[in-house]
Amino acid sequence: MILGLLFSIIAGSLVSLQNIFNSKVNERAGSWATTTLVLGLGFLASLSIGLIFEGKQLFDLQNMKTWYWFSGLIGVGVVTSIVQGMRLLGPTYTISIVMTSQLGFALLGDSLGLLGLTQVPFTSKQLIGVLVIVSGILVFKLGGANVKHGAAKMIS
Secondary structure (H helix, E strand, O other): OHHHHHHHHHHHHHHHHHHHHHHHHHHHHOHHHHHHHHHHHHHHHHHHHHHHHHHHHHHOOOOOOHHHHHHHHHHHHHHHHHHHHHHHHOHHHHHHHHHHHHHHHHHHHHHHOHHHOOOOOOOHHHHHHHHHHHHHHHHHHHHHHHHHHHHHHHHO
16 A cells, blocks of 8 residues: 555646646657657557566467557647647646546546446545536636735736
């Protein structure tokens, strides 16, 4: 359990860091060049590290359903959407929405047993958890607007 928590914290930190880098690349190169660079370098790094640690077994993909091969295409949508979201909304607001969306779709996937997941019964606690997170985002977004207006009134 502790190791899973540690990996999850590391993943969240790395995703946030990657998104900052991606938004800076996007300022200079554009969305599609950023996506190509991010996924291309990710491919080279994954291939190199995979070959070092797993060797030829890296390509032993027996009994894998054909449609699983297309998950990399989802990555194109992820990177492009986050880069554009950060450009339009800023990093904190974008990542808050991304995390909430991830949680909502994971909850939906678990509850319905989608894509071969083990079905987990939907509970009111789960719904309350998602609503608390959504409420937090609203407080963050709307609370920040009030602070800006209040500061502007104090200055004038």
